[in-house]
Amino acid sequence: MNTAPFYASVMLAAGIGIPILAALNARLGQHMGSPVAAAVVLFVVAFLTATAVVLVAGPGALSQVTTAPRHLLLAGCLIAFYVLTITWIAPKFGVGNAVFFVLLGQLISAAAIDHFGLFGAQISPLSLARAAGIGVMALGVAITQMA
Known part of the structure; x- marks a missing residue:
């Protein structure tokens, strides 16, 4: 079985979700009056979702985190940085502009x-x-900024 089309489809769906996440959380941040509070809500919902998936898939792998190199845990800081910044900047800069620079x-x-x-x-x-x-992508981003 060729898994490449399946992987590509899943990642395409994830890519489609990024601007939707940005728009929804930016709006939640505006509604709440705090992009940081909206980010916290997003992480709570994400944590609960991931917890449900790991419980279904089998929580045994979680025990391996204690032996993982500590630098691998910095990925959590990077996702927090992304969510905090996209939630704060997207309403001011535009979801499209923000996501284009993220993509670049x-x-x-x-x-x-x-x-x-x-x-x-x-x-x-x-x-x-x-x-x-x-x-070419960088040029495309520059062109979107000129409009």
């Missing part, structure tokens, strides 16, 4: 991680075509 940052970071095999990632050298694609 993701492309740059992903290219560096793949090129150098950072964090145990499979090495995929930065080709001229990939660099050109990132450049």
Whole structure:
């Protein structure tokens, strides 16, 4: 079975969800009068959702966190940074603008991680075509800012 189409579909759905998350949480932050409080609510809902999934999938893997290298836990700080900043900035800058810059940052970071095999990632050298694609994306972001 070729799992690539399935993985691509799941990640496409996740990508579709990012701007929706940004718009919903930005609006919640406006409604509550506090982007930080809205982020807390988002994390509580996310925690409860993830907890339900891990209980169904089998909570045994959670015991492995005590032996994980501590730097791997910084991913939680990065998601908190993303949620806090998108909730705060999207209402002022626009969801599209905010997400476009997030996407540009993701492309740059992903290219560096793949090129150098950072964090145990499979090495995929930065080709001229990939660099050109990132450049085209950067140009696209710049064009959206001119409008």
